[in-house]
Amino acid sequence: MISGRVLQGVVSAHLLAIAGQPVFAGVYLSGDFDALRLHAAGANIVTSIGYLQVIVAVVVWVRLRRYWPFVVSLGVVIAETVQYFAGQDGALWLHIPLGVITVVAVVVQFIAIWQRPPRRTEETARA
Numbered sequence: 549m550i551s552g553r554v555l556q557g558v559v560s561a562h563l564l565a566i567a568g569q570p571v572f573a574g575v576y577l578s579g580d581f582d583a584l585r586l587h588a589a590g591a592n593i594v595t596s597i598g599y600l601q602v603i604v605a606v607v608v609w610v611r612l613r614r615y616w617p618f619v620v621s622l623g624v625v626i627a628e629t630v631q632y633f634a635g636q637d638g639a640l641w642l643h644i645p646l647g648v649i650t651v652v653a654v655v656v657q658f659i660a661i662w663q664r665p666p667r668r669t670e671e672t673a674r675a
């Protein structure tokens with residue numbers, strides 16, 4: 549059960565971190581070049597939380613026998629990794645649409661993990 553709670557905490561932190569990214573990008577595009585530094589720092593925080601989320605999701609899979617959090621966490625972290633390199637390369641044709649998709653994916657994960665927190669049931673305990 550505790551691993552489910554930890555996952556909820558990590559996904560919440562993930563959402564908080566990624567929500568800042570379009571804001572910093574917008575401030576940067578408005579002409580405040582310092583905001584790119586905040587966006588770059590945010591990118592490191594977002595991807596670090598993403599990888600942490602994958603590790604916690606593995607623990608949830610092993611302990612609670614729920615694998616869907618791992619599958620969705622892995623999908624998001626792959627998208628974020630592509631996003632990171634697209635940002636560094638200035639490939640905005642990819643970076644901006646993928647950024648929007650990634651933010652939406654984390655919002656959906658947040659809703660799913662709070663609506664249906666992974667917990668051990670009799671059925672999963674027997675498996």
Ligand code: HEM
Nearest residue numbers: 569570573588591594595628631632635636638644647648
């Ligand atoms: C809707 C969301 C996002 C938007 C609109 C956005 C937009 C931008 C823009 C406009 C740039 C500047 C590119 C340039 O000047 O060539 C940039 C750079 C960058 N972005 Fe994003 N971004 C978003 C989300 C993210 C996320 C989620 C990550 C991390 C996973 C990320 C990582 C980066 C990195 C590493 C850079 C390069 C920073 C540097 O040059 O120091 N971005 N982004």
